[in-house]
Amino acid sequence: MEWFNTILTWLMRRRFPQIERFMNHPHDVQQEIFRHLIKTAAATDWGRKYGYADIRNREQFAARVPVSAYEDLYPQIERVLRGEKNVLWPGEFTWFSKSSGTTNARSKYIPVSEEHLQECHYKGGKDMLCLYVNNYPNTRAFLGKNLGIGGSYQLNPFNPNTYCGDVSALIMKNLPIWAEFLRTPSIEVALMDKWEEKVEKIAQLTIGENVTGMSGVPTWTVVLLQRILELTGRQHIREVWPNLEVFFHGAVSFTPYRELFRQLIPADDMHYMETYNASEGFFGIQDQRDSQDLLLMLDYGVYYEFIPLEFAQADHPPTVGLADVQVGKSYAMIISTNSGLWRYKIGDVVRFTSTNPYRIRIAGRTKHFINAFGEEMVVENADTALAYACKETGLIVNDYTAAPVYLGIDNKGGHEWAIEFENFDASLHSLECFTQLLDEKLREINSDYDAKRYKDLALTAPVIHALPKGTFYAWMAKRGKLGGQHKVPRLSNTREYLDDVLAMRRSSVKV
Secondary structure (H helix, E strand, O other): OHHHHHHHHHHHHOOHHHHHHHHHOHHHHHHHHHHHHHHHHOOOHHHHHOOHHHOOOHHHHHHHOOOEOHHHHHHHHHHHHOOOOOOOOOOOOOEEEEEOOOOOOOOEEEEEOHHHHHHHHHHHHHHHHHHHHHHOOOOOHHHOEEEEOOOOEEEEOOEEEEEEEOHHHHHHHOOOHHHHHOEEOOHHHHOOOOHHHHHHHHHHHHOOOOEEEEEEOHHHHHHHHHHHHHHHOOOOHHHOOOOOOEEEEOOOOOHHHHHHHHHHOOOOOOEEEEEEEEOOEEEEEEOOOOOOOEEEOOOOOEEEEEEEHHHOOOOOOOOEOHHHOOOOOEEEEEEEEOOOOOOEEEEEEEEEEEEOOEEEEEEEEOOEEEOOOOOOEEHHHHHHHHHHHHHHHOOOEEEEEEEEEOOOOOOOOEEEEEEEEOOOOOOOOOHHHHHHHHHHHHHHHOHHHHHHHHHHOOOOOOEEEEEOOOHHHHHHHHOOOOOOOOOOOOEOOOOHHHHHHHHHHHOOOOO
16 A cells, blocks of 8 residues: 555645646736636626626726625525526536525525536645645555545435535535545445434444544544544544544634644644635645645635725725735635635635735634624634633633623623633632633733723623533534534624523533
């Protein structure tokens, strides 16, 4: 099998010169994508409506085509779901990525064209491996299996001849033979729809495999790894899979999970590689060994625009092109894709860390923040502060959510947090100390928060509730949101999530 590892490593690295091309010539590549999208969609219903046939540049495109949220595009998406052709993109659609969305309770059905599946999602998966072997040329990852949990899929309720499901399930269902050979467990198990049964089955089936890599959402991967340790009686995962060398992760920030993974896999030669892969497309990959910045992938059939964060909630927000973004600024990301999403608000906030090449970090969601008092706290702030407080105290966070405490007759405003720790012991750890460290770090990294906290004028010190292990798993199970694309809402400007979590705790639900 050594020869197989050598050949695959060589094959993966062959793509790197093309990656270098868009790193060195980003605007030329994006202009090529723009022209291809406009030309291809000119004869669709959407293209005729907005005069794509004579659009020549971004300015015309932005002047004619509105920025759209899912709800705005849904009438056209529903027509595609029902089997109509040439609505948003040429041809029929067989696959739809289904997401509950973290900003909307209703299910979202994102059309996935064959071109998008190949040129975006699969290209992203191959480039993830390309960049990994470029950074670690002596990898032996292809000598074993990559463990992927996967979601599930089902018949499209609007059209029984087509399918919808988690994007991970759609990708796994359509994997090429060579990729299927390298993964575990079997596709039948990976795509099971009952989450608890799936985790149990995967744990039992993969214990004896030579797992060299893993890919998935950190939240649910932790659940699987902990179950494997329970079944085997081992102290850490390297005792089960001695050749495990990499975890490809995405969907949520890895910052709160980093220390927990260090405990589960206590190995200096274990690598972690972040990806930015959503229902709507594959957008970014960590390309440097010593940085968590994500390289913005510019040749995937996705054309990018950005809304400065201060205008993200406006009815008719101004946008800037890639050439006009600034390092250090946060933007709501707007995409136009080869699946027919046009000037679509994906709901993510990104912060540029470099423009040569273009690298980003995910700062949060456009609707996942706390700004009840002008503090403008985003998920990136919360994750950074939590990581600092954990480092100083030795505590490990499994999950959390936070919300405002609104001003009242008898109380000032503030923030309230529900945090599930992996190792909190009231006899050993001071929640007061942890709270103080969290607050101090937030004040250091967020000047708006610091100004509101000055002498407790607008914000008092945060209040933290330490939750028992398993609380968030039980809460997500109660809401029918285990596994796959579902994530715990980190921050909210309302108390909807926090009050529900705390109410469950008070009602003594078993966790």
